[in-house]
Amino acid sequence: MHIKIDHLHCSYEKNQIINDLCLEIKSQGHLTVLGANxxxxxxxxxxxxxxxxxxxxxxxxxxxxxxxxxxxxAKSIAYIPSKLESFDSFTTVEDFVLMxxxxxxxPFRDYSDKDYEKVADILEELSLTHLASNSLHQLSSGxxxxxxxxxxxxxxxxxxxxxxxxxxxxPKNALFFSKLLKSLQTTHTTILITHDLNLAFHIxxxxxxxxxxxxxxxxxxxxxxxxxxxxxxYQAPFTLQTRSPGLAYE
Amino acid sequence: MSxxxxxxxxxxxxxMAPFVGEAPITLAGLFDxxxxxxxIFTELRLPRIFLAFFTGLILALGGxxxxxxxxxxxxxxxxxxxxxxxVLGAGIAIKxxxxxxxxxxxxxxxFGSTGALLTxxxxxxxxxxxxxxxHESLLLLGxxxxxxxxxxxxxxxxxxxxxxxxxxxxxxxxxxSIIGFDTALIAFVLALVLFTYIYFQRxxxxxxxxxxxxxxxxxxxxxxxxxxxxxxxxVAVGIMVSIVGPIGFVGLVVPHMVKKIYQKSLITLITPIxxxxxxxxxxxxxxxxxxxxGSEIPIGVVTAFIGGPFFIYLILxxxxx
Numbered sequence: 001m002h003i004k005i006d007h008l009h010c011s012y013e014k015n016q017i018i019n020d021l022c023l024e025i026k027s028q029g030h031l032t033v034l035g036a037n038x039x040x041x042x043x044x045x046x047x048x049x050x051x052x053x054x055x056x057x058x059x060x061x062x063x064x065x066x067x068x069x070x071x072x073x074a075k076s077i078a079y080i081p082s083k084l085e086s087f088d089s090f091t092t093v094e095d096f097v098l099m100x101x102x103x104x105x106x107p108f109r110d111y112s113d114k115d116y117e118k119v120a121d122i123l124e125e126l127s128l129t130h131l132a133s134n135s136l137h138q139l140s141s142g143x144x145x146x147x148x149x150x151x152x153x154x155x156x157x158x159x160x161x162x163x164x165x166x167x168x169x170x171p172k173n174a175l176f177f178s179k180l181l182k183s184l185q186t187t188h189t190t191i192l193i194t195h196d197l198n199l200a201f202h203i204x205x206x207x208x209x210x211x212x213x214x215x216x217x218x219x220x221x222x223x224x225x226x227x228x229x230x231x232x233x234y235q236a237p238f239t240l241q242t243r244s245p246g247l248a249y250e
Numbered sequence: 251m252s253x254x255x256x257x258x259x260x261x262x263x264x265x266m267a268p269f270v271g272e273a274p275i276t277l278a279g280l281f282d283x284x285x286x287x288x289x290i291f292t293e294l295r296l297p298r299i300f301l302a303f304f305t306g307l308i309l310a311l312g313g314x315x316x317x318x319x320x321x322x323x324x325x326x327x328x329x330x331x332x333x334x335x336x337v338l339g340a341g342i343a344i345k346x347x348x349x350x351x352x353x354x355x356x357x358x359x360x361f362g363s364t365g366a367l368l369t370x371x372x373x374x375x376x377x378x379x380x381x382x383x384x385h386e387s388l389l390l391l392g393x394x395x396x397x398x399x400x401x402x403x404x405x406x407x408x409x410x411x412x413x414x415x416x417x418x419x420x421x422x423x424x425x426x427s428i429i430g431f432d433t434a435l436i437a438f439v440l441a442l443v444l445f446t447y448i449y450f451q452r453x454x455x456x457x458x459x460x461x462x463x464x465x466x467x468x469x470x471x472x473x474x475x476x477x478x479x480x481x482x483x484x485v486a487v488g489i490m491v492s493i494v495g496p497i498g499f500v501g502l503v504v505p506h507m508v509k510k511i512y513q514k515s516l517i518t519l520i521t522p523i524x525x526x527x528x529x530x531x532x533x534x535x536x537x538x539x540x541x542x543x544g545s546e547i548p549i550g551v552v553t554a555f556i557g558g559p560f561f562i563y564l565i566l567x568x569x570x571x
Contacts, residue, residue, distance in 0.1 A: 051466055
């Protein structure tokens with residue numbers, strides 16, 4: 001799905017967080033979003049997925065999302081928050097992933113056998129099958145993060161936004177995630193919000209560095225990864241010749 | 251298995267309940283339509299157990315809805331002051347002496363349900379000034395409203411005549427004693443409407459019980475769901491409160507106990523909570539008739555004696571999120 005953002009402004013409690021952002025992501029394209037803490041990365045994701053009000057215009061396939069019904073919006077875009085909050089302590093992993101099927105469910109009907117099959121396949125793919133009947137509160141934060149990803153995959157939206165997906169994942173799962181993201185890129189339009197520069201470096205696509213005063217957009221993420229850019233934008237010293245351990249993303 | 255045993259014993263209680271009370275009922279009397287025993291059984295006891303059952307069901311479902319929508323185990327129409335709003339409304343109607351009745355809906359019920367609904371509207375309005383995460387503050391607002399209503403009721407007592415005061419006072423204690431099936435029928439219809447509405451919304455409610463954000467991401471209009479569900483449950487609870495008086499803590503105790511028994515999430519337990527709520531109030535009512543002779547203990551007192559300590563237990567054993 002093609003995404004076009006025109007003059008996006010977002011503010012939160014009278015603070016301007018995102019200022020005049022314009023960009024386009026082609027169908028099956030990818031955008032990586034970087035930025036310091038509080039630079040508006042999650043705000044950007046929430047505006048895209050309809051959780052926040054904003055000024056400006058966002059369109060999916062030339063259709064203004066302000067005119068989309070809430071259900072159609074859910075079918076177009078899935079947002080995976082960085083962590084899970086839940087009041088109910090007995091919701092199981094399977095029930096939770098099944099909720100991703102809600103936008104596709106017929107009103108007043110139970111989830112269909114097809115929905116259950118879909119969920120089973122996704123749990124299998126993410127190696128969560130053995131946890132299916134565990135409650136969310138029994139999971140580690142890494143397992144919770146994978147469960148959130150599973151739910152978004154069940155939603156079958158063409159656009160997926162990952163908000164710091166690897167922040168709680170161990171190296172093996174982080175590597176698994178990068179492979180998953182790459183395979184999704186062939187069929188979906190993806191947006192990755194992260195602080196994991198090593199991961200961002202290995203994901204091809206365009207890149208947006210958010211900063212309160214100015215948005216820095218790079219057509220190709222390669223253009224961003226220079227020592228000068230990193231040090232200047234993050235306001236911290238960087239080196240690209242490193243002997244410190246880094247995960248070998250492919 | 252123990253669940254079925256539980257419901258079986260509750261059902262047995264349901265069968266036995268109409269035989270408990272001041273006047274003994276014999277089987278012989280039951281088969282003689284002209285006997286006093288028969289009339290007591292059909293015109294007093296039977297309507298009463300049905301009223302108790304459906305009232306308990308409505309109060310338990312009201313608790314379920316409030317707890318799910320606010321994602322907090324302490325939120326019920328009773329603890330948030332919605333019941334108190336209904337009491338004040340009904341009290342005003344009694345004081346004004348407006349006893350106009352239309353299709354079984356009299357002014358007491360009209361004022362009572364309006365009081366409940368206005369309280370919810372007021373709570374939602376005040377909640378807009380709270381920070382999102384501060385659900386406990388909403389509970390404090392509800393308690394503050396309850397205090398205010400109690401004071402207003404005291405003013406009402408002050409302004410009322412001796413007879414009116416007595417009437418209002420009796421009302422605030424709660425009573426399930428009725429004559430004939432009219433009131434029980436109203437309770438049945440309300441229970442049916444409330445149950446059906448919640449049942450059809452159960453998948454959306456399941457997601458709402460996770461978080462507001464999750465629900466909106468799945469395309470649910472959470473504002474619409476909140477307003478409609480709070481509205482319908484408050485009106486149902488308000489109507490029952492204005493008929494039988496404030497009966498507290500059913501909406502707090504029942505969902506929690508059923509959740510403990512089944513070890514499942516609240517919103518997947520709509521039917522057990524409804525049934526158990528009905529049986530719970532019926533048991534409390536039977537208890538109130540069984541342990542006292544002469545005049546019965548007000549039903550609100552019985553549920554409060556069970557629910558009060560339970561409320562304290564819930565507060566003390568809460569998990570911090």
